[in-house]
Amino acid sequence: MIDFDSLIHEEVLLAPPHPLEQNLELPIPDYRSASVQEIREIQRRDRIPGVVKRFVFLDADTFWEYWWCVPGRILLPEDVELLARDLSRVENILAKLIWLFGGFCFTKNSHRDGEQIPIHNWQxxxxxxxxxxxxxxxxxxxxxxxxxKHDFRHSTSDETDSQASHIAVEPAHWHIEFLRLIPTLGGFELQDQKIVCSCQIWTGKPFLKHLASGISSTRYDLWVARPMDITQPPWLK
Incomplete structure (x- = not known):
């Protein structure tokens, strides 16, 4: 049986400190104002981590933390050690969400339209x-x-392109991607040509509703939601 009460304990919700905590606030540009090579040179020189603390909401009142890999940065050896050490805590939280809501696993070639069979065990x-x-x-x-959101992508030939024919609805959910690291100069980086392997945990069914007929269909390929990207320190300046 899942010990769900422990999910709200502070020691479970909080990420462990970074061994290079004192360097997290050092100035570093993001990918909009510097090249990846320039960013990584600054990282190696000043020992600036390639991760920041990200806040993931459970509900309107509760969030939990994890160390998130910043796009364009390398991961220092200290980053990788921290991620590995914290993985069991993160998976413990995800296991409880999977047990509560169920999860849906996808690859690049998975069918995402129609009903899906949920998984209720993180293993x-x-x-x-x-x-x-x-x-x-x-x-x-x-x-x-x-x-x-209004959806213009699923119109038939009888419907005009200038007006939305459907409404797309995505309830709140968590999207989890499995990632690999490969060695690079000064540390590690996320594998560029990543294999799509994801798990989605939904609080309700995503659906597409036809405005004219009122007919709804379940779809997991709408992609109308945007992530809440709240980090400390902020990675976009």
């Missing part, structure tokens, strides 16, 4: 990832709040 998610070649991995986690 089954791990087995799915292993089948895709992920014997070792790190996780990228996005929390997506509720999104309701």
């Amino acid at each position: 089954d998610v791990i087995k799915f990832a292993q089948q895709q070649g992920f014997e070792s991995y790190f996780l990228d986690i996005d929390f997506m709040p509720l999104a309701i």
